[in-house]
Amino acid sequence: MNAASDVLVIGAGVIGAATAYFATQQGLTVTVLDKGLPASGTSSACEGNILVSDKELGPELELTRYSLDVWHGDLAEHKRLWEFESKGGIIVASRESSLASLNRVMASQAGYGVRVDRLDPDDLRKAEPHITPDALGGAFYPEDCQVQPMLVAGHLVRLATQAGARFVADTPVSGFLRSGDRVTGVRTPRGDFSAGAVVNCTGTWAGQLAALAGVSVPVLPRRGFVMVTEPLPPMIHHKVYAAEYIDNVGSSDAGLQASPVVEGTPSGTILIGSTRERVGFDRTVSTDALRLLAGNGVSLFPFLEHVKAIRHYHGFRPYCPDHLPVIGHDERAPGLWHAAGHEGAGIGLSAGTGKLLAQALAGQSPDLALAPFAPARFGEQALNSTTHREEATA
Amino acid sequence: MSAALPGTVEADVAVVGAGPAGLAAAVASAEAGAAVVVVDAGPQPGGQFWRHRPESVEPDPDGKGHHGWRTYRDLRARFDAARHSGRITYVPGQQVWMAEKVHAGFVVRTTPTVTAGPTSGTADGGSTVVARRLVLCPGGYDRQLPVPGWDLPGVMAAGGIQAFIKGNGGLPGKRFVIAGTGPFLLPVAAGIAEAGGQVLAVLESSSPKAWLPHLRAAAGVPEKALEGVEYGAVFARHRIPYRIRTIVTEVLGTDCASGVRTAKVDAEGRVRPGTERVYRDVDVVGFGWGFTPQMELPLSLGVETRMDADGSLVGVVTERQESSIPGLFLAGEVTGVGGATLAVLEGLTAGTAAAAAPAPAAVVPGLRAMARHRRFAEAMHRAHPVPAAWQDWLAPQTTVCRCEEVTAGEITAARDDLGAHHARTLKSFTRAGMGWCQGRVCGFAAACLGAGPGAAPSIESLSGAAKRPLAAPVGIGELAALKNTDD
Amino acid sequence: MSANTSGNNPSGTPGEVTVSFDGRPITTSAGQSVGSALVTNGITAWRDTRKHARPRGLFCGIGVCFDCLVTVDGAPNQRACLVEVHEGMEIKGSSEPNVPPLAEPEGGRK
Ligand SMILES: Cc1cc2nc3c(=O)[nH]c(=O)nc-3n(C[C@H](O)[C@H](O)[C@H](O)COP(=O)(O)OP(=O)(O)OC[C@H]3O[C@@H](n4cnc5c(N)ncnc54)[C@H](O)[C@@H]3O)c2cc1C
Ligand SMILES: Cc1cc2nc3c(=O)[nH]c(=O)nc-3n(C[C@H](O)[C@H](O)[C@H](O)COP(=O)(O)OP(=O)(O)OC[C@H]3O[C@@H](n4cnc5c(N)ncnc54)[C@H](O)[C@@H]3O)c2cc1C
Ligand code: FES
Numbered sequence A: 001m002n003a004a005s006d007v008l009v010i011g012a013g014v015i016g017a018a019t020a021y022f023a024t025q026q027g028l029t030v031t032v033l034d035k036g037l038p039a040s041g042t043s044s045a046c047e048g049n050i051l052v053s054d055k056e057l058g059p060e061l062e063l064t065r066y067s068l069d070v071w072h073g074d075l076a077e078h079k080r081l082w083e084f085e086s087k088g089g090i091i092v093a094s095r096e097s098s099l100a101s102l103n104r105v106m107a108s109q110a111g112y113g114v115r116v117d118r119l120d121p122d123d124l125r126k127a128e129p130h131i132t133p134d135a136l137g138g139a140f141y142p143e144d145c146q147v148q149p150m151l152v153a154g155h156l157v158r159l160a161t162q163a164g165a166r167f168v169a170d171t172p173v174s175g176f177l178r179s180g181d182r183v184t185g186v187r188t189p190r191g192d193f194s195a196g197a198v199v200n201c202t203g204t205w206a207g208q209l210a211a212l213a214g215v216s217v218p219v220l221p222r223r224g225f226v227m228v229t230e231p232l233p234p235m236i237h238h239k240v241y242a243a244e245y246i247d248n249v250g251s252s253d254a255g256l257q258a259s260p261v262v263e264g265t266p267s268g269t270i271l272i273g274s275t276r277e278r279v280g281f282d283r284t285v286s287t288d289a290l291r292l293l294a295g296n297g298v299s300l301f302p303f304l305e306h307v308k309a310i311r312h313y314h315g316f317r318p319y320c321p322d323h324l325p326v327i328g329h330d331e332r333a334p335g336l337w338h339a340a341g342h343e344g345a346g347i348g349l350s351a352g353t354g355k356l357l358a359q360a361l362a363g364q365s366p367d368l369a370l371a372p373f374a375p376a377r378f379g380e381q382a383l384n385s386t387t388h389r390e391e392a393t394a
Numbered sequence B: 001m002s003a004a005l006p007g008t009v010e011a012d013v014a015v016v017g018a019g020p021a022g023l024a025a026a027v028a029s030a031e032a033g034a035a036v037v038v039v040d041a042g043p044q045p046g047g048q049f050w051r052h053r054p055e056s057v058e059p060d061p062d063g064k065g066h067h068g069w070r071t072y073r074d075l076r077a078r079f080d081a082a083r084h085s086g087r088i089t090y091v092p093g094q095q096v097w098m099a100e101k102v103h104a105g106f107v108v109r110t111t112p113t114v115t116a117g118p119t120s121g122t123a124d125g126g127s128t129v130v131a132r133r134l135v136l137c138p139g140g141y142d143r144q145l146p147v148p149g150w151d152l153p154g155v156m157a158a159g160g161i162q163a164f165i166k167g168n169g170g171l172p173g174k175r176f177v178i179a180g181t182g183p184f185l186l187p188v189a190a191g192i193a194e195a196g197g198q199v200l201a202v203l204e205s206s207s208p209k210a211w212l213p214h215l216r217a218a219a220g221v222p223e224k225a226l227e228g229v230e231y232g233a234v235f236a237r238h239r240i241p242y243r244i245r246t247i248v249t250e251v252l253g254t255d256c257a258s259g260v261r262t263a264k265v266d267a268e269g270r271v272r273p274g275t276e277r278v279y280r281d282v283d284v285v286g287f288g289w290g291f292t293p294q295m296e297l298p299l300s301l302g303v304e305t306r307m308d309a310d311g312s313l314v315g316v317v318t319e320r321q322e323s324s325i326p327g328l329f330l331a332g333e334v335t336g337v338g339g340a341t342l343a344v345l346e347g348l349t350a351g352t353a354a355a356a357a358p359a360p361a362a363v364v365p366g367l368r369a370m371a372r373h374r375r376f377a378e379a380m381h382r383a384h385p386v387p388a389a390w391q392d393w394l395a396p397q398t399t400v401c402r403c404e405e406v407t408a409g410e411i412t413a414a415r416d417d418l419g420a421h422h423a424r425t426l427k428s429f430t431r432a433g434m435g436w437c438q439g440r441v442c443g444f445a446a447a448c449l450g451a452g453p454g455a456a457p458s459i460e461s462l463s464g465a466a467k468r469p470l471a472a473p474v475g476i477g478e479l480a481a482l483k484n485t486d487d
Numbered sequence C: 001m002s003a004n005t006s007g008n009n010p011s012g013t014p015g016e017v018t019v020s021f022d023g024r025p026i027t028t029s030a031g032q033s034v035g036s037a038l039v040t041n042g043i044t045a046w047r048d049t050r051k052h053a054r055p056r057g058l059f060c061g062i063g064v065c066f067d068c069l070v071t072v073d074g075a076p077n078q079r080a081c082l083v084e085v086h087e088g089m090e091i092k093g094s095s096e097p098n099v100p101p102l103a104e105p106e107g108g109r110k
Helices: A014-025 A059-072 A076-082 A096-111 A121-127 A149-162 A203-212 A244-249 A287-300 A302-306 A343-361 A380-385 B020-031 B069-084 B158-168 B185-194 B208-219 B222-238 B296-300 B340-354 B363-383 B408-418 B423-430 B443-451 B459-466 B476-480 C034-040
Strands: A005-010 A030-033 A089-093 A117-119 A137-141 A166-168 A175-179 A182-188 A191-200 A220-229 A239-242 A261-264 A270-273 A308-319 A326-329 A336-340 B007-016 B036-039 B088-091 B094-102 B105-112 B127-136 B140-142 B155-157 B175-181 B198-204 B242-244 B246-252 B259-264 B277-280 B284-289 B291-293 B305-307 B313-315 B328-330 B399-401 C016-021 C024-029 C069-072 C075-079 C090-092
Touching (some): A005 A014, A014 A030, A014 A336, A014 A343, A030 A149, A030 A191, A089 A096, A096 A137, A117 A121, A149 A166, A149 A343, A149 B423, A175 A191, A191 A203, A191 A343, A203 A308, A203 A336, A220 A287, A220 A343, A239 A287, A270 A287, A287 B476, A302 B476, A308 A343, A308 B476, A336 A343, B007 B020, B007 B088, B007 B340, B020 B127, B020 B340, B069 B088, B094 B127, B140 B158, B140 B284, B155 B158, B158 B185, B158 B284, B175 B246, B185 B198, B185 B222, B185 B284, B198 B246, B208 B363, B246 B284, B296 B459, B305 B459, B328 B340, B399 B443, B423 B459, B443 B459, C024 C034
Parallel strands (some): A005 A191, A191 A336, B007 B036, B036 B088, B175 B284, B198 B242, C016 C090
Antiparallel strands (some): A089 A137, A117 A137, A175 A182, A182 A191, A220 A270, A220 A308, A239 A261, A261 A270, B105 B127, B246 B259, B259 B277, B305 B313, C016 C024
């Protein structure tokens, strides 16, 4: 038996790393386990945007705002470690109809306090000189920022261990220790680990882990591809995405969350992301996805047609049927907590999630109510309702 | 010369690579009656081993400086005959960037190796090959270990120097030092000397005594001994010093290589103090630490892999060279680095099997010969290991990833502070392997550094370093125009 | 790949080919790679790295390392070790960054 701790975090992606870090800041003793190394799951197969621009009014926007405060507040001193960049996001409309939708979205976002500026074609070309000549206008979101997500996870685990936490790599959890109903620890090939609270931060695998404890947490994979170009001199200065995708879903709600993003990185490469498809954990490369990404990229930035892609990668977004994460204590298995299912926003939401959960773990009432994210909010049927049909990408 | 091949081509067998393995596979498949498509990145057949000057300027090369040229001439004549009769469709100058398994077999997608410039007046594009069976013969490239100064112009891969001579007929400099390990350093030095260059020294980190336990395996392949005698004669004629248990500890120079600092090492590769020596006025330094097979295409199709005696990741194959994916055959370096003769034998076997032809009698002796060559290759790998202590030669500021300019210090910090013990995680944290070459050059070294001093990288780490979802850079315009072939 | 241009040879000497490197003419012989043409003319480095502006030229010699990138006839990031010279070829090193050719602002795309 390994030494017991107050909190046992399973999973060292951004969510587990942030949870562990903030738990140590609460003075709790913490152990972190991962089946691999830090940042070996979805946190190393994503884009690292912290976006306000794609959020609609509701609990996710509140969590995003809270999280942004944590990035700019508690975590400000570490910004450089993970290449934090406040570069702002731009949504571009190239059709009259999408410009109209964009204007509608901007108005409602401004109504609930999201900072957004309208860009006429000249402003847009000043901000992004290589944008498509078809662009009719856009919207600028100064609060959107970017981090290097692997470095976030890696350094938060390191900072947590410096604050006394223990990190154990290559240790897959295979079962739970129980005392009556209560979860008191986990089983692993490296022996048992016991703790006052066990936190499930296993992202896309959270449903599988929860099942080991006999509870259902409907987190499912949604595949996303990202294409990476050759390194170039700075050509794209913000996160840029197309408003046509608001059109695709017909209205202002939920639609923006499925937008493709084209952005430059500090290393000169341009990321063209990202598709969304429900195909389970299928890792087969899809030419459809590559074609779509390439086409989307060229339609926003025509110069990309003559640029080379040097790699692509894909990850599996952990999502729940209602597109909200599960964060908090699971009363069905006392002692078990979850922080998972952040879908396409887990990087941005990690800071806030970790801080709020640490407050709850320390017995405080969290700065933001966790009720909308309650793990037991789904009926038992949720798990079976997913289809394996491929849905519209991007 | 290059038959333009737009659009989609269908075949019974697709062969990737036209080196020793690929040529043999194509010929065997075609002669067994299959319709074959051969895709190769190079402009003409030959691969690395039989690379020769462009046939447009030297239509009938005499094979000077080549080994097994008779075999090449024979394979080439059969290859040309099969092209003539329409059994082989040859697609040179195209790199495969992706291979997929589909219901009907395999789809191979290509992109031009060289992009025609807007002012060149020519247009080009990629092609798609659909085939029932696929034979991958992509060969390999020189394995590298970083050392201070190895990123200076004038430092080259040992094989790269040889390729320069074979492909251009000239030399990339005047005064050379060749260093690393393995018998391959000998033909490189001999080639330089025969082309008129001066080889100041060949530095071999191992010792001939390392061969003693393996003499039986060596005796099984007498032609290798003959080659050795031949090189010995060239070395004597040109007075090339051959120094064993010696390494380059630093390449000297500010904007290009101007010399090397060397030292003697013990059996583990630890530098012996007081043995330092400097060679000056060197303009080309060649390094070779064995070869790394190009595994990205086999890996992308999901083949079972293993670690070979030289520490390389290679594909597992049956006696018929079939991989763990039915219908997918591997031949040449990707099944284990073993030289051109073995590559040809494997290619013939794979090609015959891929054509779904019953093995002709000739293949049976082939099997025995392959076993002999494999035993020899294993003995060679064991006698010429990557020195265990090589990581000690690095300074913290030594560049490891040449593309992204990531230093040894940054890599060991990510390993020690952030727990990055695998090449993939090191890449995430430091960008080592994220650049243009996608970790082809630094992948092995990064995996070793992740494992820590003296430790060998795990097979997971090596696979992480060798996975490249795009096997070659490909134009985004080309991707936007992709067609699905599995409808 | 590059066309055989032995018939188009204004310099007169059989097999001699003239190309330009960063605007300056250099001569080489037919069948050479761009890398060979440069190196045998004493140009051993033609690219500066992005981070530390270090000089680079040929390394692997076989198209694997991408150290030898040049712009050839306006096509950026070509591997000098793989491209065969032809008469009149314009070769540029990367003293200026390799900006991809930009589309004309004419619109007209779907
Ligand atoms: C293509 C793509 C683009 C994206 N872009 C963005 C973006 O721009 N901005 C943004 O905010 N989000 C983005 N996301 C979403 C984001 O990546 C995820 O929400 C986030 O990474 C989830 O983090 P996590 O820590 O929950 O999961 P993970 O990073 O997957 O971590 C889970 C960890 O649990 C471990 N684990 C699993 N099972 C076990 C077990 N049994 N025992 C021990 N350990 C286990 C795994 O090894 C893993 O390390 C994107 C996602 C994708 C796929
Ligand atoms: C530079 C160099 C020089 C060498 N010289 C010697 C020597 O002198 N003596 C010796 O014993 N061994 C030598 N070797 C080892 C030698 O490679 C093998 O012994 C032998 O050539 C292996 O044959 P092969 O057919 O497996 O591979 P190769 O000869 O390497 O042929 C592989 C072919 O596949 C093509 N290819 C690879 N990937 C793709 C792709 N994605 N798309 C399209 N085409 C692709 C390559 O362009 C190449 O033409 C050398 C290796 C290298 C790298
Ligand atoms: S020298 Fe390595 S790609 Fe040209």
